[in-house]
Amino acid sequence: SQTIHQWPATLVQPVGSPLSLECTVEGTSNPNLYWYRQAAGRGLQLLFYSVGIGQISSEVPQNLSASRPQDRQFILSSKKLLLSDSGFYLCAWSVGGYNEQFFGPGTRLTVL
Amino acid sequence: SQKIEQNSEALNIQEGKTATLTCNYTNYSPAYLQWYRQDPGRGPVFLLLIRENEKEKRKERLKVTFDTTLKQSLFHITASQPADSATYLCALDLYSGAGSYQLTFGKGTKLSVIP
Numbered sequence: 001s002q003t004i005h006q007w008p009a010t011l012v013q014p015v016g017s018p019l020s021l022e023c024t025v026e027g028t029s030n031p032n033l034y035w036y037r038q039a040a041g042r043g044l045q046l047l048f049y050s051v052g053i054g055q056i057s058s059e060v061p062q063n064l065s066a067s068r069p070q071d072r073q074f075i076l077s078s079k080k081l082l083l084s085d086s087g088f089y090l091c092a093w094s095v096g097g098y099n100e101q102f103f104g105p106g107t108r109l110t111v112l
Numbered sequence: 113s114q115k116i117e118q119n120s121e122a123l124n125i126q127e128g129k130t131a132t133l134t135c136n137y138t139n140y141s142p143a144y145l146q147w148y149r150q151d152p153g154r155g156p157v158f159l160l161l162i163r164e165n166e167k168e169k170r171k172e173r174l175k176v177t178f179d180t181t182l183k184q185s186l187f188h189i190t191a192s193q194p195a196d197s198a199t200y201l202c203a204l205d206l207y208s209g210a211g212s213y214q215l216t217f218g219k220g221t222k223l224s225v226i227p
Contacts, residue, residue, distance in 0.1 A: 106153070
């Protein structure tokens with residue numbers, strides 16, 4: 001069966017510090033991968049998606065970036081965090097682009 | 113612009129009753145619509161997907177309808193239980209530019225089932 005892992009579960013970082021969040025998927029090949037952010041009182045916002053290794057599409061301009069170095073690994077990064085980057089970050093995968101998505105447990109990021 | 117609206121932020125119902133949640137959308141004709149459940153501090157969990165040519169779909173105590181004329185989906189939980197308390201999200205494939213369609217989520221309705 002397929003599983004999705006995200007770490008860390010929680011993170012507290014100072015403004016201006018770098019960020020690296022990792023997501024890995026097991027039990028499936030060539031999944032579509034997604035990074036979402038959920039801020040307090042707001043809906044899920046799609047940040048990045050990837051249909052294959054090295055292929056990244058960005059949905060919103062921001063100081064975050066994403067990379068997909070391996071088929072089942074998706075990394076979210078920032079060189080310098082802003083206060084507004086605080087939120088609940090979720091990784092998800094799907095088979096193709098028109099099917100249900102399966103979400104990881106999420107990372108709660110607080111930028112102080 | 114394209115919009116998804118879940119018109120109740122919160123809904124309280126008595127245990128055993130049927131909960132009905134609404135999802136409306138504007139300025140778009142999606143090929144399908146999905147419903148997810150999200151518990152506090154956790155990622156959403158997929159529940160049901162309904163396509164534009166389907167009027168209704170059922171799964172155990174869950175039922176989803178999709179009215180493309182009204183641009184509305186209704187999500188029903190029959191014989192509701194306290195364990196059904198959660199936030200429910202609807203999601204549509206919306207055009208995100210450059211020939212790309214992505215799943216876009218509503219803000220959700222927080223359902224509380226009172227014993």
